[in-house]
Amino acid sequence: MLGDAKEGAKKAADKAGEFAEEAKEKAKETFEDVKESASDFAEGAKETFENVTGENKKVLAGILAILIGSLGVHKFVLGYNKEGIIQIIASVVTCGIAGIIPFIEGIIYLTKSDEEFYNTYQVGRKPWF
Structure with a gap:
């Protein structure tokens, strides 16, 4: 009986070792x-951000110019x-009338267009109109 218990324990230990190896490989x-996947996601996010940057500045600058x-x-x-x-000084001096320019x-x-805006105002650095 003691021999059967030892043999059963040994089989269980061997089986547990096999499961541990399988789990290690799966991990x-x-x-x-x-x-x-994380590397692919980071690369895709970087590409997307680089492609959208010009458009975001265009929309952001346009809306800010109209509103404030x-x-x-x-x-x-x-x-x-x-x-x-x-622009701030002109708006203060003219009591806000210079706000028509922005x-x-x-x-x-x-x-x-996105490309035209980017080339004119971000690369070409044209400050007015």
Whole structure:
């Protein structure tokens, strides 16, 4: 009886060892799959972000110019700090009448194609209209 118990324990230990090895292999495979999926996702997200960046600035700058353009925020978003300060000063001096300029700029920004906007205002650095 003691021999049967030892033999049963040994079989159970061997079986547990086999299950442990199988689990280890499955874990390695799963880890590699997850690692590959994460890498693919990161690469895709990076490509998407790079492709959308120009459009986001166009829409953001256009909407800001229309809504709160007299504060020059759209100029700061595009990196035109000097022009942003000039817009703020012009709006204060003219009691907000200079706010018509960014309103027109916002409409122009939104009606340009993404490529044309990017080349004109982000690469070409054209500060006004």
